[in-house]
Amino acid sequence: MYIGRFAPTPSGPLHFGSIVTALASYLDAKHNNGQWKVRIDDIDSPRILEGAESNILKNLESLGLFWDDKIFRQSENIIEYKNVLEMLNSKNLTYNCNCSRKKITVSNLSDANEPTYNNHCRNMQLPSSGKSAIRLIADYKLTNFIDRAQGPQSQNTNNSIGDFIIKRSDQLYAYQLAVVVDDQLQSVTNIVRGIDLLSSTIKQYYINNLLNFPEKDYMHIPIATINNRKLSKGNGDKLNNNNFSLILVEGLKFLKQKIKKDIEDGSPEEIIKYAVQNWDTTPLQKLKNIELSSNQRLIVDDVRT
Secondary structure (H helix, E strand, C coil): CCEEEECCCCCCCCCHHHHHHHHHHHHHHHHCCCEEEEEECCCCHHHCCCCHHHHHHHHHHHCCCCCCCCCEEHHHCHHHHHHHHHHHHHCCCEEEECCCHHHHHHHCCCCCCCCCCCCCCCCCCCCCCCCCEEEECCCCCCEEEEECCCEEEEECHHHHCCCEEEECCCCCECHHHHHHHHHHHCCCCEEEEEHHHHHHHHHHHHHHHHCCCCCCEEEEECEEEECCEECCHHHCCEECCCCHHHHHHHHHHHCCCCCCHHHHHCCHHHHHHHHHHHCCCHHHCCCCEEECCHHHHCCEECCCC
16 A cells, blocks of 8 residues: 655744645655655754644645644654664674764765765774764665656765764764654655655665665655755745645646646645646656746745845
């Protein structure tokens, strides 16, 4: 059975880009007669904003995006992360690392956006401390999977990413490890999210296989941009409109979906029902980003413009 999910971080309200992701993941799940679950990615406690979770859930309901099952939260899964980390450690697949981001950046020889770690600490057998991170040894050749929107993906992680962190130096479990365990706990089979997370998928795919979890089906959709800049909560982007039918219609147009004129005047529930029946992923093939239209910009409060 198809089980999809939407996993927002409660660091602020939903913006148009995150709504588009939620909408695409919901439509894909329901069009395939599946379930759609919601998980609150609240493990990065310094980023959590009080009241953000309730605001996110309220907006999803207002948009007609009703979830199946209970609300899951990363903060409830700490013991599971600990058990997986201990298992990986028992297989000598992890090591302590004291390298700072500055040191990694200075020693980086790659032109990629993400600095390549040169595995400096791998063979040093550093003792564990309250300030050391834990890295996963990424000794494998190629990680290959087919993305439903972006096509075949192949990357030699050992050369382009290096060993990567699964527990941070501030002692919080890293997103790459947590999300794999979370998806397994929720029995997730299909993941629909923004293409900005495609590089993370390589790492998560590797961990997933290392733990012998069932393979996931991925689809990375284009991200929303204004003047070629990604919308994000970190940049202060948010909605400035409470007309949820309008937001849904513009979200569907962003996703290149065909919409009948009479549907545009419907309630969120009517629009969602129509969109589920007519969901088509073909127009999203190979798209990396989509610039917001003038109408879409009117419902986005972008502080950078």
